[in-house]
Amino acid sequence: MSRPALSAPPALAAPTKPAVLRTELLSGLVVALALIPEAIAFSLIAGVEPQVGLFASFTMAVTIAVVGGRPAMISAATGAVALVVAPLVRDHGLPYLVAAVILAGVLQAVFGLLGVAKLMRFLPRSVMVGFVNALAILIAAAQFPQVWGVPWAVYPLLAVGLAIMVLLPRLTTVVPAPLVAIVVLTAVTVGAGISVPTVGDQGALPSTLPVPGLPDVPLSWETLRIIAPYAVGMALVGLLESLMTARLVDEITDTRSDARRESWGQGVANVVTGIFGGMGGCAMIGQTMINVRAGARTRLSTFLAGLFLIVLCVVLGPVVARIPMAALAGVMIMVAVGTFDWHSLRTLRRMPRSETAVMLATVVVTVATHNLAYGVGVGVVVAALLFVRRVARLVEIDREAVGEQVVYRVRGQLFFASSNDLVLRFAYADDPAEVTIDLSGAHVWDASTVAVLDAVAQKYAARGTEVTITGMNADSARRHEALAGRLA
DSSP states (O other), X not given: OOOOXXXXXXXXXOOOSHHHHHHHHHHHHHHHHHHHHHHXXXXXXXXXXXXXXXXXXXXXHHHHHHHOSSTTOOEEOOHHHHXXXXXXXXXXXXXXHHHHXXXXXXXXXXXXXXXXGGGXXXXXXXXXXXXXXXXXXXXXXXXXXXXXXXXXXXXXXXXXXXXXHHHHHHHOOSSOHHHHHHHXXXXXXXXXXXXXXXXXXXXXXXXXXXXXXXXXXXXXXXXXXXXXXXXXXHXXXXXXXXXXXXHHXXXXXXXXXXXXXXXXXXXXXXXXXHHTTOOOOEEOHHHHHHHHHTTOOSHHHHHHHHHHHHHHHHTSHHHXXXXXXXXXXXXXXXXXXXHSXXXXXXXXXXXXXXXXXXXXXXXXXXHHHTOHHHHXXXXXXXXXXXXXXXXXTTXXXXXXXXXXXXXXXXXXXXXXXXXXXXXXXXXXXXXXXXEEEEEXXXXXXXXXXXXXXXXXXXXXXXXXXXXXXXXXXXXXXXXXXXXXXXXX
């Protein structure tokens, strides 16, 4: 049965059971509260006003809830995108950023239609574990400014918030523990008049809804030259982070999502975000984990997270501004603890060194650069190099005299790394006039191997020895027949 073409997902698929509806609603509210300080912080990283990041989080969440491929996943303004676009904003201003966001969205939609998401299958498990652990470290490290150089009252508030989130789920799960922690700490600080950093201290919240429009930039090749590198960077980083987050949620929830539609949906969401003047974004692992750990499983929680975000900012801005940052820092610390793969530490001694090296490389590069794309890229490269090194050692050659001829039996995967020294493993001077190379236990993967086999045959021919190559499987035979004698 052929795979159906991309189509619009069913409208939000709102849950019908009251308990499920309550979970989706409360999860969306907690995520919205956690999005506000993050969006403001990422706006500052990108060099734009806080409302640019908040508008992006609103439009991304609402749009991806309708067109995305992973239910319950949260997309909004992110640090990875902010790091990519910061130089563009600094050198050319907000209009060029908005143009780049729209172009990045178009590219992501095209990538989705072309099936680029299928490349995710080449990510090894060790890279995935490294991605998760690095993300947990970055989430925790991002809370450091909220707990260092602050009034002493922050620390008991943080401790109380963490205690609520650890202990309350043991008593009841009717209301998400993070939401209870936020409400309790806000009530305590306001009621007792405790002076601590609040959400309002992070930047001004918007007082109006975003207005659609196109960026005020010249429609010229020069504009395209300026924004194209940043748009490509945003598209790739956003897709990588989104698809890996979707894969992580798939594993946690034991469900499957449509990576192809997720790629296309992220593109549509970024186009919409650009039209409304947002800074663009992608999936957010921290807020997604809050949503999923709270029990959310449908698109409704994602949609409500975006809706609650804009309502909280525009309608209840003065109230939201009084939420202590200690409460939100506690929520994110618990997310970091829940995200980290603690089992990976317990199995370090039993894991092959190569797997551990890949995981550590992913973690170190990601944490050092604060860029998940760099970390995953380095992890994949290290994994590929170690795999090639390991497979290259598995080629075996046995020499056997059969009557008046010699048979070389080759076993293993023959490609550029493993076949590189193959030409040196034949006894040219000692062999008789007839030599057979039996490849029934091998597979020829590339032109490098065909060239090596040609070189072996030429060395024997120079001594008047006849070489016969036998045993190739169909794929190897096709490759050898197409290239043999043509690579000199």
